Amino acid sequence: MDLLKEGKQHLKLPNAEIEYYPNFLSEVKANRYFEIISDETNWQQDNIKVFGKTYKQPRLTGLYGETNQPYSYSNIIMYPRPFTKTIMTIKRDIEAISNEKFNTVLINLYRDGNDSNGWHGDNEKELGMNPVIASLSLGEVRPFHFKHRKLKEERYKINLQHGSLLLMKGEMQHHWLHQIAKTKKKIDPRINLTFRRLLN
Template identity: 60%
Template sequence: MLFNEAINLQLKDGEAIYYPECFQKKEADTYFKSLLKTINWQQDNITLFGKTHAQPRLTALYANNNNTYSYSNITMHPKVFTKELLEIKQHIESICNVHFTTCLANLYRNGKDSNGWHADNEKALGKNPIIASVSFGATRSFHLKHKTKKEQKCKINLEHGSLLLMKGATQENWVHQIPKTKKEVGERINLTFRIISK
């Protein structure tokens, strides 16, 4: 496996590091094709501001324990890690020097699929959670903005085989999103590794 240079996004009141080539292209291609087939994708309904609609992406939860994960009135029950997810997890852990318990997987089918402004700050994740976000497939734009300092913004393209590591006070002080796009984009798989131990 290739481990290339790290790019510090220089977030004020937070910490985010981007590894553009965490996986070699051939390896990333193989994982992308396999994960499309082997992950048990589902589409949940999401309730925001009193309105319920289909979540604009497919998701799945995997873990090495039975701890559920809840967000936006959705409670997900984990399945056992697949062989490929375990391989990816072990590689990410060797970079982050952290042992993750859980992976929330997202499948963005096209440019209409998205993830609105949010922070990964659920109680189950604890204070200052470490989130390791792996991307396979189409490149999508990732936006960050500070919760109180409006001039503090950041945009980055999450590329095939890349890793974005968010830690420190990032989830406390920043929100992020994957916006919709009118560009013709293919499928993207996003694996977000996290720690849910209670």
């Protein structure tokens, strides 16, 4: 089911809360941020293990934060670089609209349709009980799929627009999975900045 097509939207789901701002950034500002972050980010491509075999992660990533605290997921440990001036500006704007505080951002670069991020929940222990995840999309529009872990009929899709902001709140990371799926379509790159708060 497609959701949240126009304007600011607030969606209350079983065990989850979503806010979506399709026009969080102007097109001019989103274009500028895309170019700056593409150039400034220290991209890395880690290895992941799937059913005992090792593969290159199907996207590039970068981690930035206020402290030296590492972040781990899927048996990958990442060490942050200091926030850049651009990331700090974006962070402040997101904090102002969300009334949340973030100290870390995981940046993903999906170079084309072959790059993806499989079903997962952002429920690592260092994120705390009910983490708020703020996801800023730049570049190509990609469908964001999410499904409830137990309620099989609860499956949705949002097409994340260039310059849009998605806030995932409440118990969502414990009860829902989300993904960016591969596509055979010829598409342009997409950058996704996911702001979060790591606990000490």
